[in-house]
Amino acid sequence: MHPADPAVLEFDPDQRHMRTPRLLLRPLRADDAAGLLGIYGQPEVTRHYELDTLGDLQQAQRVLDFFLEHHDRFALIDPASQRMIGTCGLFFWDRTTNMASFGYDLCHEFWGRGLMREACCAVLAYGFASKRLNRVNALTALDNRRSMALLQALGFEHEAVLRQFAFWKGQYHDMRMFGLLREQLAGGAIEPSLRAFDGA
Numbered sequence: 001m002h003p004a005d006p007a008v009l010e011f012d013p014d015q016r017h018m019r020t021p022r023l024l025l026r027p028l029r030a031d032d033a034a035g036l037l038g039i040y041g042q043p044e045v046t047r048h049y050e051l052d053t054l055g056d057l058q059q060a061q062r063v064l065d066f067f068l069e070h071h072d073r074f075a076l077i078d079p080a081s082q083r084m085i086g087t088c089g090l091f092f093w094d095r096t097t098n099m100a101s102f103g104y105d106l107c108h109e110f111w112g113r114g115l116m117r118e119a120c121c122a123v124l125a126y127g128f129a130s131k132r133l134n135r136v137n138a139l140t141a142l143d144n145r146r147s148m149a150l151l152q153a154l155g156f157e158h159e160a161v162l163r164q165f166a167f168w169k170g171q172y173h174d175m176r177m178f179g180l181l182r183e184q185l186a187g188g189a190i191e192p193s194l195r196a197f198d199g200a
């Protein structure tokens, strides 16, 4: 197998840790405010977000508190440096429809290496396999090229443009809705990662 094949995934069900070829994913925890500041303190990362670029730890703590309360979100750790270089997770979980929303962000200096694709395969496999998801939603700004390319590589389908659906930095923004269904997983990018959850 290629050393960076995202299909190579180990899952520890007790700690909910996931290991991919180049990343460790672990649930966000109470001491992660500084890690989030390192990510959302970068204007490239917050450009398409309903979030101003973070300037201090207090602001990062508020984002962390929100994530800990409302998201099932993982920190992406670079094993060599132990640095948190991104986050990825599921939220707005609807237990009736088995549907959740999906979000991710990576420090700018790590873009263009396929790292988020690796992380997303792990988190989506976790959601579909161990949380019985049927559908995952993802919204991106119209001009978020990298995010759209990532979603399409993962097998998401572009379904609609939602007009003036978001508001940030003083303006309304049209958003693209992407969806991934359980029935689409066979033969796609996520399917090999599902094996790590057999019996979990």
Ligand SMILES: CC(C)(COP(=O)(O)OP(=O)(O)OC[C@H]1O[C@@H](n2cnc3c(N)ncnc32)[C@H](O)[C@@H]1OP(=O)(O)O)[C@@H](O)C(=O)NCCC(=O)NCCS
Pocket: 004, 044, 045, 046, 048, 104, 105, 106, 107, 110, 111, 112, 113, 114, 115, 116, 117, 118, 139, 140, 141, 144, 146, 147, 149, 150, 153
């Ligand atoms: C969205 C975001 C995570 C995408 O990051 P990314 O690094 O482009 O994502 P991927 O992991 O899919 O990497 C794909 C890139 O890595 C390259 N790559 C290198 N090695 C690779 C590998 N082994 N496997 C796959 N791709 C690889 C691809 O060619 C591609 O580069 P290119 O677009 O320059 O051709 C990043 O831009 C980001 O954090 N943006 C800010 C936050 C944000 O907008 N989040 C989404 C809100 S909806």
